[in-house]
Amino acid sequence: xxxxxxxxxxxxxxxxxxxxxxxxxxxxxxxxxxxxxxxxxxxxxxxxxxxxxxxxxxxxxxxxxxxxxxxxxxxxxxxxxxxxxxxxxxxxxxxxxxxxxxxxxxxxxxxxxxxxxxxxxxxxxxxxxxxxxxxxxxxxxxxxxxxxxxxxxxxxxxxxxxxxxxxxxxxxxxxxxxxxxxxxxxxxxxxxxxxxxxxxxxxxxxxxxxxxxxxxxxxxxxxxxxxxxxxxxxxxxxxxxxxxxxxxxxxxxxxxxxxxxxxxxxxxxxxxxxxxxxxxxxxxxxxxxxxxxxxxxxxxxxxxxxxxxxxxxxxxxxxxxxxxxxxxxxxxxx
Amino acid sequence: xxxxxxxxxxxxxxxxxxxxxxxxxxxxxxxxxxxxxxxxxxxxxxxxxxxxxxxxxxxxxxxxxxxxxxxxxxxxxxxxxxxxxxxxxxxxxxxxxxxxxxxxxxxxxxxxxxxxxxxxxxxxxxxxxxxxxxxxxxxxxxxxxxxxxxxxxxxxxxxxxxxxxxxxxxxxxxxxxxxxxxxxxxxxxxxxxxxxxxxxxxxxxxxxxxxxxxxxxxxxxxxxxxxxxxxxxxxxxxxxxxxxxxxxxxxxxxxxxxxxxxxx
Numbered sequence: 001x002x003x004x005x006x007x008x009x010x011x012x013x014x015x016x017x018x019x020x021x022x023x024x025x026x027x028x029x030x031x032x033x034x035x036x037x038x039x040x041x042x043x044x045x046x047x048x049x050x051x052x053x054x055x056x057x058x059x060x061x062x063x064x065x066x067x068x069x070x071x072x073x074x075x076x077x078x079x080x081x082x083x084x085x086x087x088x089x090x091x092x093x094x095x096x097x098x099x100x101x102x103x104x105x106x107x108x109x110x111x112x113x114x115x116x117x118x119x120x121x122x123x124x125x126x127x128x129x130x131x132x133x134x135x136x137x138x139x140x141x142x143x144x145x146x147x148x149x150x151x152x153x154x155x156x157x158x159x160x161x162x163x164x165x166x167x168x169x170x171x172x173x174x175x176x177x178x179x180x181x182x183x184x185x186x187x188x189x190x191x192x193x194x195x196x197x198x199x200x201x202x203x204x205x206x207x208x209x210x211x212x213x214x215x216x217x218x219x220x221x222x223x224x225x226x227x228x229x230x231x232x233x234x235x236x237x238x239x240x241x242x243x244x245x246x247x248x249x250x251x252x253x254x255x256x257x258x259x260x261x262x263x264x265x266x267x268x269x270x271x272x273x274x275x276x277x278x279x280x281x282x283x284x285x286x287x288x289x290x291x292x293x294x295x296x297x298x299x300x301x302x303x304x305x306x307x308x309x310x311x312x313x314x315x316x317x318x319x320x321x322x323x324x325x326x327x328x329x330x331x332x333x334x
Numbered sequence: 335x336x337x338x339x340x341x342x343x344x345x346x347x348x349x350x351x352x353x354x355x356x357x358x359x360x361x362x363x364x365x366x367x368x369x370x371x372x373x374x375x376x377x378x379x380x381x382x383x384x385x386x387x388x389x390x391x392x393x394x395x396x397x398x399x400x401x402x403x404x405x406x407x408x409x410x411x412x413x414x415x416x417x418x419x420x421x422x423x424x425x426x427x428x429x430x431x432x433x434x435x436x437x438x439x440x441x442x443x444x445x446x447x448x449x450x451x452x453x454x455x456x457x458x459x460x461x462x463x464x465x466x467x468x469x470x471x472x473x474x475x476x477x478x479x480x481x482x483x484x485x486x487x488x489x490x491x492x493x494x495x496x497x498x499x500x501x502x503x504x505x506x507x508x509x510x511x512x513x514x515x516x517x518x519x520x521x522x523x524x525x526x527x528x529x530x531x532x533x534x535x536x537x538x539x540x541x542x543x544x545x546x547x548x549x550x551x552x553x554x555x556x557x558x559x560x561x562x563x564x565x566x567x568x569x570x571x572x573x574x575x576x577x578x579x580x581x582x583x584x585x586x587x588x589x590x591x592x593x594x595x596x597x598x
Contacts, residue, residue, distance in 0.1 A: 083424070087423065214437070214440055220424050221422070222417065227384075228384065228413075230411075275424035
């Protein structure tokens with residue numbers, strides 16, 4: 001079919017662009033390395049520069065991989081949640097997961113200074129927040145999307161308040177800056193061990209959502225319709241909730257709260273390939289990853305100090321998003 | 335085919351029952367129209383029949399088997415639901431929308447096959463709307479979208495079709511298209527339950543009618559249920575039922591004249 005061909009071309013173009021972006025991200029930084037040197041090192045292991053290996057494995061390769069999986073994960077989670085709620089305004093923040101995971105991280109920083117605790121705490125609280133949202137929304141065995149959204153807002157605001165409380169009592173000299181910094185998101189601490197924990201979690205969850213790509217089309221219709229089409233709605237929803245929570249909690253535990261990506265990237269992708277989740281889901285992996293790699297490269301190279309990610313995701317993303325919205329009028333219902 | 339016995343439903347735990355002690359039956363290959371004034375619970379009744387809502391009383395049997403004991407898979411193999419045509423949140427193409435009717439057979443990790451698309455396209459052809467196959471559902475007219483939804487319901491070859499006001503909100507021509515489609519489907523031995531606002535449409539294409547009122551209900555052959563007296567009593571409208579002949583067939587129409595004086 002004509003449209004299939006168009007999608008394949010866009011997808012391959014996206015693949016090439018994301019590879020070029022990752023190459024550029026490896027080259028750009030406070031210490032610029034030429035693309036030739038990077039490629040030569042990656043392919044043959046030959047170093048034209050003595051500190052190449054340190055920069056590559058110590059900083060840039062883990063960061064680029066983390067940015068790739070974080071961007072891909074957040075946008076896939078956004079796509080899946082938008083389908084599940086049948087609402088294009090939704091992202092991982094809606095289930096309260098980002099807030100509860102953020103609270104976990106803040107608590108971890110307050111109580112301990114070792115980062116392993118911070119990650120574990122934010123993971124545990126991410127799931128706790130999700131479980132709370134789900135329990136509150138379930139009334140007599142039924143669960144409507146509206147109840148789920150409202151419970152998510154309730155749980156999210158409780159954890160937001162708790163986070164504010166922690167900030168209030170935290171030591172303003174040492175703890176408070178690092179909590180604030182964490183809550184705005186950063187990949188400065190990315191290491192290969194982060195990649196090793198996050199890749200199976202986010203990759204696995206993304207794969208599960210990919211398996212549900214057709215069902216995502218069906219559950220985005222009204223509840224009655226989805227049921228009448230023979231879909232086990234509760235099972236599908238539960239799996240989408242768990243998969244997106246895994247993604248959101250792993251992201252927060254690894255690099256803090258990153259806003260805007262889960263909302264904007266799915267929309268940008270809709271404008272490219274339409275709303276069919278069989279195309280939207282794989283394509284949003286590429287767009288989300290490219291977007292995040294660009295943002296993270298800017299974060300570490302624009303100024304001498306690191307810029308928090310959430311500032312850049314919105315500052316760079318919002319004008320692009322606004323421009324695209326005005327030009328296409330939004331593509332979710334076209 | 336489908337038999338409801340003494341069913342009752344209420345949204346609240348111990349609240350007023352929206353309908354109570356309701357019994358009716360639809361035989362294979364026949365069409366049942368559900369009629370009644372606004373707010374009397376027509377859509378609620380349909381949603382109860384399809385297990386979207388749980389009945390407070392009574393039981394429903396499908397092909398001689400209690401619905402409460404059926405698995406959703408078993409149930410939805412026999413029944414298809416045609417919702418009211420309204421704008422989608424995400425615009426899928428008409429063809430994809432029709433293929434969604436086969437979702438029950440599409441397991442986790444699978445997507446529709448080529449044959450599925452061929453089946454869907456054939457259905458659109460049957461309805462004469464194949465040129466909109468690749469068009470987004472949100473760019474279709476109300477009538478076209480309704481036909482797409484009917485095609486989606488038919489693609490899995492159900493035995494019973496449940497339609498919620500399929501012709502409301504459409505212009506005269508599109509209403510006629512939907513009505514004639516219902517008639518044609520009934521001839522193919524499909525059982526149909528249709529929820530409608532228009533007594534004329536019930537007269538035109540249903541064998542049996544369930545007329546719901548605030549206090550009681552009537553169930554029987556359409557011609558004996560839709561009468562001038564019953565319209566006066568249930569709708570509070572004074573009307574005449576007129577017959578007109580066209581090419582050897584009698585078409586019945588309802589001419590409403592005025593509100594009954596003591597109508598509520």
